[in-house]
Amino acid sequence: MVGRTAHLRTTFDAVAERYDRVRPGYPRQTVEDLGHLAALQAGSRVLEIGCGTGQLTVPLARLxxxxxxxxxxxxxAGVARRNAAAYPSVxxxxxxxxxxxLAEDAFDLVVAATSFHWIDPATRLTKSARVxxxxxxxxxxxxxxxxxGTDQFFVDVQRHYEKWDPMTPPGLRLQGADAIPVARPDLEDRDLFEPAVLRRYEWEAEYTTSEYLALLLTYSNHLALPAPQQDGLISGIRSLIDTRxxxxxxxxxxxxxxxxxxxxxHSDRPRSR
Ligand SMILES: C[S@@+](CC[C@H](N)C(=O)[O-])C[C@H]1O[C@@H](n2cnc3c(N)ncnc32)[C@H](O)[C@@H]1O
Incomplete structure (x- = not known):
């Protein structure tokens, strides 16, 4: 891994306690569906990639x-250990x-929660299959x-991103779930894996101004902004939420x-690629 991605994926570590405090976990139904689809049972061996502070680790341990x-x-990792301290199996x-x-053929499930996109695309599927x-x-x-959610806020906030973050595409607007492509060719390898089963969950979370700003300061693109731009962006958003x-x-x-x-x-192999 080189370049911007290699840097961005390291940014979370400097804000580990904040990450733990404000990043959400996953809907209960997501964890239940994961358990069913992966046929997890007590004692199943799970490898989790990029556990953060344990947002999915603890629910998996509870299973x-x-x-x-x-x-x-x-x-x-230190915060994740603390959060999972009640589970010696973690x-x-x-x-x-x-x-x-990592040993070959050693796991029943390999799981990555909001982290697979940080793993080198050249090897992430093959190494997952191997273990x-x-x-x-x-x-x-x-x-x-x-x-x-608060639709108008997300329209209005765009001008602050355009002012302070050079990576923001002009006129960016949030899309509904229907506009997010279902196909993920990067997760397909017909020699190694069967076709994916997909489940989607929509949900909302409400944030006060300070909670929302803390959340923003756990995102790699916000953390990577030079201090003057980050300060300008954060104070503009603070004032927008408070006043409007x-x-x-x-x-x-x-x-x-x-x-x-x-x-x-014994799986049926695809006839052609
Ligand atoms: C967006 S966070 C997701 C954390 C947590 N799983 C969650 O659901 O909130 C991405 C995590 O992947 C970790 N990460 C990034 N690249 C990694 C790599 N190559 N190997 C292991 N962890 C990695 C980061 O340190 C970070 O904890």
């Missing part, structure tokens, strides 16, 4: 699974998934910010769960 979590950031390893040595037992599942959870929206905004999320089974030696 009785044994979780090995590989987390790039040492501070994030082990958090500090390192990059691409580099950490899964045949018939085991890879689950990828993605989080999208979609249209809804009564100190509260609601954000609408789309959580996507894709579960992809590793082919077994």
């Amino acid at each position: 009785g699974t044994t979780v090995t979590a590989v987390e790039l950031g040492a501070a994030l 082990q958090v390893v500090v390192g990059a998934f691409e580099e950490v040595p 899964l037992r045949p018939g085991g599942s890879l689950a990828v959870i993605d989080t999208h910010h979609i249209a809804g 929206f009564g100190g509260t905004v609601t954000k609408r999320y789309l959580t996507e769960l894709r579960v992809i089974r590793r082919r077994t030696p």
Whole structure:
């Protein structure tokens, strides 16, 4: 991994405690569906990629699974260990998934929650397949910010991004879930995996001004802004929420769960690629 992505994926570690405080977990139905689709049971062996401070790790441990979590950031890993302290079956390893040595065929589930996009696309599917037992599942959870909630705020806030963040495309507008493509060619490998089963969950969260600003300061693109731009952006958004929206905004999320089974030696192979 090189360049901007390699830098951005390290930014969360400096704000580990804030990340833990303000980043949401996952809808209960998502965890239940993951358990069913991956046929998890007590003692199932789970490898979690990029666990953060344990947003999914703890619900997985509650299902009785044994979780090995590989987390790039040492501070994030420390908070995840603290959050999972009641579950001796959780082990958090500090390192990059691409580099950490892992046994072959050792896991029933490999799962990445809002983290697979940070893993090197050249190796993430092949390494996941290698560590899964045949018939085991890879689950990828993605989080999208979609249209809804305090709609007008998200229209009005755009001018602050255009002023302070050079990476913001002009005129950007949030899209509804229907406009988010269902197909994910980057998660397809017909030799290694069967087609994905997709589930989608829409939900909302309400934030006070200070909670919303803290949330923004856990996103890699906001964290990577030079201090003067970050300060300008944050103070503009603070004033917008306080003066025009009564100190509260609601954000609408789309959580996507894709579960992809590793082919077994007996699976029907595709005839052509
Ligand atoms: C957006 S956060 C998601 C954290 C958590 N899973 C959640 O649901 O909130 C992405 C996480 O992936 C971790 N990460 C990024 N690249 C990684 C890599 N190559 N190997 C392991 N973890 C990585 C980051 O440190 C961060 O904790």
